[in-house]
Amino acid sequence: MKIKLMNISHTFESNINEKFDAISNINFDINEHEFIGIIGPTGSGKTTLIEHLNGLLIPSKGEIQFEYFIEEVDKKTNKLFKKEKIKVIKKSWRKIKNINEIRKLVGIVFQFAEYQLFEETIEKDIIFGPINMGIPREKAKEIAKEMIVKVGLDESFLQRSPFELSGGQKRRVAIAGILSMMPDILVFDEPTAGLDPDGCKEMLKLFDLLNKEGKTIVIVTHNLDDVLEHASRTIFIKEGKIIKDGNTLDILSNEKFLLENKMSVPKLISLTNKLNQKYQTSIPYTKTIDEFVELINKIKERG
Template identity: 40%
Template sequence: MEITFEHVTHSYNPNSPTASLGLDDVSFKIQDKKFTAIVGQTGSGKSTLVRHINALLKPTSGTITVGDRVITPETNNKNLKPLRKQVGMVFQFPESQLFEDTVEKDIMFGPMNFGASADEAEAAAHKMIKLVGLDESLLEQSPFDLSGGQMRRVAIAGVLASDPETIILDEPTAGLDPVGRQEIMDLFKNLQQEGKTIILITHNMDDVANYAEEMAVIHRGKLIAQGVPQEVFNNQELLQDDLLTLPKSAAFAKELTEKGFSFEKLPITINELGTEIEQQLNGD
């Protein structure tokens, strides 16, 4: 489902001496069934923005439209369950939210909270534990007896068990090793290819380059750029002002330009970089 922000401003502690702007007149669209990355420096407003999508935060002014649901400053917390079932959120270090005495119960909690029967929730738990790459034998264990990586996967399974249409990921691979990070990112890319809308908050520009189809850059609460990653990462104004970090492949390509290589646009993935270098070495 398409998500639209129209002139959204969010003020923390409004009408007080400590008031500060989390978002400042933000307008943009997140396309249905696409993989969109939202990037920006720490404190830029990324998390503030996505918390408006399932009404964890309400705008001070402006509107957010999520499918057929409109969120305004007047929106209250009544009847938000359907929206929050549609929009699942995987917070940074989601394993910190585990609380049940078995893995199965933890994964079942979400579906049952949204009205599923115990049998339906149990079936979802068995399906999702396998989807996140864990063995069903872990369902009867305490989540607190698992490794950190396993706990992360259990927490993700709990979000997926409610079958949300849109999944928001707030630094979902923080603290994972490179193999674990790739496995988690591949999982969400597969879900997007199966029809989910994926929204990723990250500081890892390689993940943006390798997985995202669209990206938005937030700075001091303002949307300062949006587009396909290839175009945004080649926005010289953003790079000159240190508002965006390049993926490793693009940064290496930039170094190569000082050694005689020439790129019409900086390649942002390792495959693009390899192709460009091969063509130039072969004189193509």
């Protein structure tokens, strides 16, 4: 699936007729198999932006184009085939036809995952989406078993109440519920907030795995260390507008730019800059600790 955002804006209106432009003139594409980090100061419009990606919000201006395939049955041969579809969402469309097709293909997991859990058991929560998509209950239960393991929990969790879980476990269950609907694109809002270091590492490892399996991943986060290591592309939003969109390393290695925008510089970038300044060297920037260590060892070997 591909998503194209064209000049979209969203204006909120209060009860006293005050207006606030949360995002303005946003233009970018989300392509298949990308891993994108969306960053920016608090209140910059990041969450408002991602709520447009599956029709939770409708743009006040502009339009969003979704390109995707659905399976249909050939009436003559009775065989399944894939049919390309293009759906456009814009303000003038008060009722969006077949919006569930979009929401099935674009799954969003918000920061407070407990708000997305409501059933008596974890199994019921996970199978809710598939059953509403027309999948038989027994097949949905098999999907639930597969997805609970994929997110790092075992099958024994399925009969437990989601409200007995820790914050990190609830987030995993919410992800399992989204995965059960087989989306093409997964969007996560502050996915590691409140998790301990091990929990953060495991969560990001899951995202990498899903991306390697062909899913498009979008994460909204303030943790630029995570973005540096995992995202290949970064979109920087400030005051509702995109001010940078490009290669993650290029954007996050610009220490001056980050500091001017009150963002924390990734630790690896800061360390590299300090070493270059202290020893008058030109050590290249790296995305991970392993890459950095390997590079330093090569430099030491060369003397």
